[in-house]
Amino acid sequence: MSLFKEMTELDKLLHEPARLAIMTALANCESADFTFLQSLTGLSKGNLSSHLTKLEEAGMVFIIKSFVGKIPNTNISLSGSGEDAINAHWKRLDEMRKEAKTWKPETESTV
Amino acid sequence: MSLFKEMTELDKLLHEPARLAIMTALANCESADFTFLQSLTGLSKGNLSSHLTKLEEAGMVFIIKSFVGKIPNTNISLSGSGEDAINAHWKRLDEMRKEAKTWKPETESTV
DNA sequence: AAAACAGGTTTGCACTGCAAACTTGTTCTT
DNA sequence: AAGAACAAGTTTGCAGTGCAAACCTGTTTT
Numbered sequence: 001m002s003l004f005k006e007m008t009e010l011d012k013l014l015h016e017p018a019r020l021a022i023m024t025a026l027a028n029c030e031s032a033d034f035t036f037l038q039s040l041t042g043l044s045k046g047n048l049s050s051h052l053t054k055l056e057e058a059g060m061v062f063i064i065k066s067f068v069g070k071i072p073n074t075n076i077s078l079s080g081s082g083e084d085a086i087n088a089h090w091k092r093l094d095e096m097r098k099e100a101k102t103w104k105p106e107t108e109s110t111v
Numbered sequence: 112m113s114l115f116k117e118m119t120e121l122d123k124l125l126h127e128p129a130r131l132a133i134m135t136a137l138a139n140c141e142s143a144d145f146t147f148l149q150s151l152t153g154l155s156k157g158n159l160s161s162h163l164t165k166l167e168e169a170g171m172v173f174i175i176k177s178f179v180g181k182i183p184n185t186n187i188s189l190s191g192s193g194e195d196a197i198n199a200h201w202k203r204l205d206e207m208r209k210e211a212k213t214w215k216p217e218t219e220s221t222v
Numbered sequence: 223a224a225a226a227c228a229g230g231t232t233t234g235c236a237c238t239g240c241a242a243a244c245t246t247g248t249t250c251t252t
Numbered sequence: 253a254a255g256a257a258c259a260a261g262t263t264t265g266c267a268g269t270g271c272a273a274a275c276c277t278g279t280t281t282t
Contacts (some may be wrong), residue, residue: 005153007132015128018270021118024207029216034230042116047271049231054269065230070279072229090208096135097201105140129239145261158240160262165238176261181248183260 003099006092013058014089018043018051023078023086026061031077052076060085114210117203124169125200129154129162134189134197137172142188163187171196 014023021041026032032040038048055061060082064075078086125134132152137143143151149159166172171193175186189197 002151002153004132004136004151007135008129008152008154010128010131012128012269015126016270017121017123017126018119020121021115024118024211025115025214025216028211028214032216035228038229040113040115041119042113043119044272045230046232046273050270053231072278074230090211093204094208097205100135100139100201103136103139105136105143127239146259149260155241156261157242157263160260161239164262183247185261 003096003103007096010092011085011089013054013060014085016051018047019055020086020089022048022051022055023060023082024090026076026078027083027086031075034074034076037076055082114207114214118207121203122196122200124165124171125196127162129158130166131200133159133162133166134171134193135201137187137189138194138197142186145185145187148187166193 014020018041022037025037025040034045034048034052037043037052038045041048043051052061052063056063059079062077062079064077066073066075125131129152133148136148136151145156145159145163148154148163149156152159154162163172163174167174170190173188173190175188177184177186
């Protein structure tokens with residue numbers, strides 16, 4: 001398939017900036033709690049919560065709610081497929097950029 | 112600003128997959144006509160049209176309509192700022208990926 | 223006991239991307 | 253010459269999305 005067709009089909013779940021940030025951060029720390037992710041990304045609580053729900057529904061992350069002493073704690077970590085997905089997504093973007101740099105338009109008839 | 116905050120603030124006009132494909136293609140060919148872009152990206156005519164309108168309104172592309180013989184021809188090319196913007200966008204993504212790979216979570220207090 | 227706070231979730235709305243329907247003009251077909 | 257098919261886009265309608273603000277539930281402070 002052509003580079004540009006591939007580009008239009010990028011996974012929107014992962015491509016959305018807030019979720020790209022969340023997933024990328026999680027890929028680099030075994031797990032994180034809600035508050036940590038919030039300060040890291042600068043997202044509002046509501047916004048973060050809904051993105052996490054979406055990622056959980058898609059099987060990208062695990063969300064574990066527990067108590068640390070008396071205060072509730074929500075811990076988020078990547079699932080195996082989530083880790084694969086975010087790594088693959090960045091790799092694709094990276095390759096697209098490289099390939100795009102070398103692309104030269106061909107005559108219309110060959111496209 | 113933190114890497115992940117920057118990520119959540121990626122320019123959505125350019126980040127959207129279809130427009131990323133359009134802009135990246137245009138950055139590599141001085142100009143393209145509507146039909147060529149359509150077959151290149153695989154977008155429907157309606158969809159392509161609305162993305163182009165959005166890019167034009169944002170000053171990213173020039174759209175010039177003329178006639179080639181009797182058939183109308185719509186020619187699209189990047190504006191100066193459009194070219195700067197798409198190059199900068201890819202560069203940012205590229206740097207983000209690199210930086211993210213080396214990021215190590217710090218203690219919460221230092222974030 | 224009441225106010226403030228921590229840690230999230232739910233709701234409401236404005237905006238978006240997409241497909242389908244429409245438009246305008248041209249070229250075949252008979 | 254009438255009409256069917258086609259080319260090249262544009263507009264419309266709708267389902268889905270991201271975001272902020274309101275809300276909720278329990279805890280700590282005053």
